[in-house]
Amino acid sequence: MPKKIYITRNIPDNGISMLREKGFEIDINPDNRILSKSELVDSLKAKPYDAVLCLLTDTIDAEIFDACPTAKIFANYAVGFNNFNLADAKSRGVTVTNTPGGLTNTVAEHTIALMMTLASRIVEGDKYMREGKYNGWDPMLLLGRDLGGLTLGILGTGHIGSRVAHIASNGLGMKVAYYDIARNDRLEQECHAEICNNIEDVLKVSDAVSIHVPLLDSTKHLINADRLKMMKPTAYLLNTSRGPVIDEVALVEALQNKVIAGAGLDVFENEPKLAPGLAELPNVVLTPHIASGTESTRQDMSRMAATNLIEFLEGRVPPNSVPLA
Ligand code: GLV
Numbered sequence: 001m002p003k004k005i006y007i008t009r010n011i012p013d014n015g016i017s018m019l020r021e022k023g024f025e026i027d028i029n030p031d032n033r034i035l036s037k038s039e040l041v042d043s044l045k046a047k048p049y050d051a052v053l054c055l056l057t058d059t060i061d062a063e064i065f066d067a068c069p070t071a072k073i074f075a076n077y078a079v080g081f082n083n084f085n086l087a088d089a090k091s092r093g094v095t096v097t098n099t100p101g102g103l104t105n106t107v108a109e110h111t112i113a114l115m116m117t118l119a120s121r122i123v124e125g126d127k128y129m130r131e132g133k134y135n136g137w138d139p140m141l142l143l144g145r146d147l148g149g150l151t152l153g154i155l156g157t158g159h160i161g162s163r164v165a166h167i168a169s170n171g172l173g174m175k176v177a178y179y180d181i182a183r184n185d186r187l188e189q190e191c192h193a194e195i196c197n198n199i200e201d202v203l204k205v206s207d208a209v210s211i212h213v214p215l216l217d218s219t220k221h222l223i224n225a226d227r228l229k230m231m232k233p234t235a236y237l238l239n240t241s242r243g244p245v246i247d248e249v250a251l252v253e254a255l256q257n258k259v260i261a262g263a264g265l266d267v268f269e270n271e272p273k274l275a276p277g278l279a280e281l282p283n284v285v286l287t288p289h290i291a292s293g294t295e296s297t298r299q300d301m302s303r304m305a306a307t308n309l310i311e312f313l314e315g316r317v318p319p320n321s322v323p324l325a
């Protein structure tokens with residue numbers, strides 16, 4: 001009997017082909033949309049699946065595991081895995097995997113793009129042109145900021161945060177300040193990055209602050225109204241991690257009141273919804289959770305998710321198991 005895999009939404013073909021070549025039986029959600037919890041439960045009850053490939057938009061907890069007790073591996077097509085209840089996975093002996101690595105540089109480049117877009121006022125300029133407002137060169141028009149020499153603050157110096165620091169430091173000539181629970185000697189050497197004693201100190205010294213922490217109970221609303229007030233009024237806030245790390249309502253208020261100068265956001269607290277007022281602000285740049293969305297990275301993620309499933313289903317240890325302890 002071939003092993004059975006359920007895939008919650010279509011992903012790039014390369015990983016799916018790898019699974020088919022192994023002879024696995026594959027069912028894919030036929031609709032190109034996010035399944036509701038009850039739809040996912042019903043889909044998983046249809047057959048005794050051995051494995052599930054899921055997305056960051058699927059909430060995976062006891063209800064899902066119990067709908068399909070035969071599936072002992074859930075491969076997340078994402079580096080983040082806050083969509084999982086890991087305690088529920090652990091208590092049921094389910095292995096969870098993610099797709100780190102390939103997307104590091106892709107997300108870092110998107111983060112830098114958001115920062116440069118704000119500093120060079122690209123979106124405002126584009127809108128101005130399309131609205132036919134341009135009447136000729138103007139010495140005072142849409143003045144932006146030079147990033148070289150300014151300080152980029154990094155919250156969380158894992159792979160992505162470190163890569164952002166590298167590009168900012170070595171590519172743009174920015175200074176780097178950071179806070180992480182662990183000191184990052186390599187970053188200090190390679191980017192002359194300076195560790196701060198706490199998050200607050202990063203916020204105070206930085207001209208742009210970029211968030212690269214996972215979403216955990218302890219990082220929810222890490223950036224709240226009080227912390228926004230500690231930032232410079234000229235500073236930008238960048239988020240390509242997870243939306244709930246920022247109190248989005250407080251951010252809108254801070255942007256409206258010029259507490260900070262701007263924000264570049266790829267993730268939102270209640271995706272796909274935006275906090276009221278956010279989309280009306282001229283000093284924000286918004287992208288629809290596409291920071292890892294290059295063709296090659298999405299193929300890489302597809303390959304990694306498939307590899308995790310193949311290794312597990314053939315009785316080996318998958319390369320990207322998420323620690324459940
Ligand atoms: C994207 O947000 C990911 O976690 O891969």
Ligand code: GLV
Nearest residue numbers: 079158159160161
């Ligand atoms: C975490 O997602 C990291 O790679 O920094």
